[in-house]
Amino acid sequence: xxxxxxxxxxxxxxxxxxxxxxxxxxxxxxxxxxxxxxxxxxxxxxxxxxxxxxxxxxxxxxxxxxxxxxxxxxxxxxxxxxxxxxxxxxxxxxxxxxxxxxxxxxxxxxxxxxxxxxxxxxxxxxxxxxxxxxxxxxxxxxxxxxxxxxxxxxxxxxxxxxxxxxxxxxxxxxxxxxxxxxxxxxxxxxxxxxxxxxxxxxxxxxxxxxxxxxxxxxxxxxxxxxxxxxxxxxxxxxxxxxxxxxxxxxxxxxxxxxxxxxxxxxxxxxxxxxxxxxxxxxxxxxxxxxxxxxxxxxxxxxxxxxxxxxxxxxxxxxxxxxxxxxxxxxxxxxxxxxxxxxxxxxxxxxxxxxxxxxxxxxxxxxxxxxxxxxxxxxxxxxxxxxxxxxxxxxxxxxxxxxxxxxxxxxxxxxxxxxxxxxxxxxxxxxxxxxxxxxxxxxxxxxxxxxxxxxxxxxxxxxxxxxxxxxxxxxxxxxxxxxxxxxxxxxxxxxxxxxxxxxxxxxxxxxxxxxxxxxxxxxxxxxxxxxxxxxxxxxxxxxxxxxxxxxx
Numbered sequence: 199x200x201x202x203x204x205x206x207x208x209x210x211x212x213x214x215x216x217x218x219x220x221x222x223x224x225x226x227x228x229x230x231x232x233x234x235x236x237x238x239x240x241x242x243x244x245x246x247x248x249x250x251x252x253x254x255x256x257x258x259x260x261x262x263x264x265x266x267x268x269x270x271x272x273x274x275x276x277x278x279x280x281x282x283x284x285x286x287x288x289x290x291x292x293x294x295x296x297x298x299x300x301x302x303x304x305x306x307x308x309x310x311x312x313x314x315x316x317x318x319x320x321x322x323x324x325x326x327x328x329x330x331x332x333x334x335x336x337x338x339x340x341x342x343x344x345x346x347x348x349x350x351x352x353x354x355x356x357x358x359x360x361x362x363x364x365x366x367x368x369x370x371x372x373x374x375x376x377x378x379x380x381x382x383x384x385x386x387x388x389x390x391x392x393x394x395x396x397x398x399x400x401x402x403x404x405x406x407x408x409x410x411x412x413x414x415x416x417x418x419x420x421x422x423x424x425x426x427x428x429x430x431x432x433x434x435x436x437x438x439x440x441x442x443x444x445x446x447x448x449x450x451x452x453x454x455x456x457x458x459x460x461x462x463x464x465x466x467x468x469x470x471x472x473x474x475x476x477x478x479x480x481x482x483x484x485x486x487x488x489x490x491x492x493x494x495x496x497x498x499x500x501x502x503x504x505x506x507x508x509x510x511x512x513x514x515x516x517x518x519x520x521x522x523x524x525x526x527x528x529x530x531x532x533x534x535x536x537x538x539x540x541x542x543x544x545x546x547x548x549x550x551x552x553x554x555x556x557x558x559x560x561x562x563x564x565x566x567x568x569x570x571x572x573x574x575x576x577x578x579x580x581x582x583x584x585x586x587x588x589x590x591x592x593x594x595x596x597x598x599x600x601x602x603x604x605x606x607x608x609x610x611x612x613x614x615x616x617x618x619x620x621x622x623x624x625x626x627x628x629x630x631x632x633x634x635x636x637x638x639x640x641x642x643x644x645x646x647x648x649x650x651x652x653x654x655x656x657x658x659x660x661x662x663x664x665x666x667x668x669x670x671x672x673x674x675x676x677x678x679x680x681x682x683x684x685x686x687x688x689x690x691x692x693x694x695x696x697x698x699x700x701x702x703x704x705x706x707x708x709x710x711x712x713x714x715x716x717x718x719x720x721x722x723x724x725x726x727x728x729x730x731x732x733x734x735x736x737x738x739x740x741x742x743x744x745x746x747x748x749x
Contacts, residue, residue: 217476219254219478219479220256220354220446224255225259230456235498239498240269244273249486250483251483256283256286257284257285257308258285261300261303267308270283282312283312287314288301289317289318291338292328292329296346297345302342312353312354313354315354315383316356317358317374317378318358319364319389323358339377343355343382343383353381353384354385355385357388358389359389361394362394364406372407385422385446388423394428397435400438421443422446423436423440423444423447424448424449426460427459427461428457432449436461437469448461449461451463451464451491452506452509453465465507468535472484487508487541488541491506492509508540515546516546516547554575554576557579560603564603581602582599585714590697592712595710596710597710597711601728611735613670613734614638617637617638617639617644618636619637621635621654623654632651634648634661636662658719670734675704679701679703680699681698681700681722682698682699683696695715695716696718696721698725699725700726704733704737711724711726711728711732713728
């Protein structure tokens with residue numbers, strides 16, 4: 199446990215070149231616009247982070263809201279396996295004492311061994327926000343840390359608005375750090391709260407701080423870094439700080455956070471560990487990084503960023519024929535590291551820019567080793583380019599492309615045959631309901647079913663499931679996770695051709711299918727039908743060997 203390392207000094211780190219990762223997804227990350235966490239969400243995320251090997255997990259501000267109080271109490275009942283959960287709070291109020299501040303009593307009641315305390319570094323905030331004197335602010339920092347230490351707590355001090363404060367009044371900003379260190383804080387975290395500092399400034403300021411605080415203390419000063427992404431350089435700033443001697447890095451999974459977000463730990467951890475040689479987490483935990491990133495995106499109900507570095511679905515995707523051919527020979531030609539090290543995988547993207555190399559490489563990911571001389575390869579490539587000229591998009595719908603490929607190779611199982619569908623919508627006042635009727639055949643048996651939904655696509659999906667579930671019970675576990683509509687020729691107005699992408703999941707795998715038509719319902723119907731069919735293919739493991747995009 200992190201708490202067993204006392205006092206903190208480089209010589210006592212259990213791993214050489216140790217860098218301490220501090221996750222604030224549950225507090226700072228939760229301030230992201232559009233992100234809302236329930237108590238159960240927070241607990242699930244905490245356990246994901248714990249399994250990843252994150253040493254410090256900031257749980258929230260006990261007393262600020264009932265949910266955070268309950269979170270800390272629940273973790274007392276079922277503790278994490280290796281991480282230290284940290285309570286967060288501010289310095290005491292002006293004109294009182296820490297022992298008499300009710301806010302701090304709630305912090306102590308949370309029962310954590312570590313507390314992260316933030317205080318003001320910028321004289322502007324002291325005067326304008328706190329409405330107090332510069333000396334009283336220093337007293338607030340000292341008194342609060344000394345009180346927490348007297349109650350057996352270990353303290354991380356977050357110097358809020360540090361870089362702005364340093365630029366405007368260097369001497370006073372340094373005094374706030376000295377006050378925190380003298381009172382017993384074990385880490386002093388320099389916060390770029392407004393996200394306006396650039397990497398070269400971070401490097402210089404960290405050097406200045408280390409020189410100003412000196413090394414003649416009984417316990418050497420340890421610095422941390424907390425960066426925001428308002429200038430697009432949060433990750434770069436954290437990297438720069440560590441290069442200058444910082445030993446703690448604060449950030450969030452997927453870069454969630456207020457405004458433009460926080461430093462993304464999914465980029466920082468592999469950069470530190472695989473490129474700079476720092477020990478952050480165990481190698482066997484690092485391979486979980488992609489899975490944890492995507493799992494947490496599911497919990498917070500925000501779509502994963504496919505283009506995110508390291509963990510994005512497209513991070514190791516290759517589309518151009520020349521790229522694909524080169525990567526097939528030697529992945530180092532177009533990849534900066536092995537994707538398996540962080541739990542991701544190489545993908546060959548299929549589009550109208552694809553060559554035969556793409557088709558052959560993609561077939562191998564589906565478990566098919568095709569001969570370049572096989573006429574079916576050219577047929578697949580020609581069919582692909584013809585369909586994409588009509589508006590289909592297979593780089594975002596790999597499940598549809600696999601079905602297309604297996605059909606050309608006569609390996610597409612005849613799960614069911616579609617006969618037709620009808621949809622009727624009723625609009626009464628504020629309410630709008632839809633009724634869908636589908637006709638299909640399974641193994642020669644004709645089926646007619648109807649179902650209602652809160653929209654035409656919902657009704658179609660429900661009717662198809664109702665018709666098929668008795669034959670294929672696995673369908674009951676499929677659910678629609680995303681639905682995207684793209685107008686392909688907007689100049690045609692209401693007669694425009696529409697492309698629909700539908701994403702399904704069975705709780706473990708995710709797959710996307712595509713439909714194109716001048717009728718949005720027909721396009722949706724195509725995509726939903728293929729989505730259900732592909733889900734059945736996924737379950738037919740004994741008959742067909744598949745490799746799919748697992749989240």
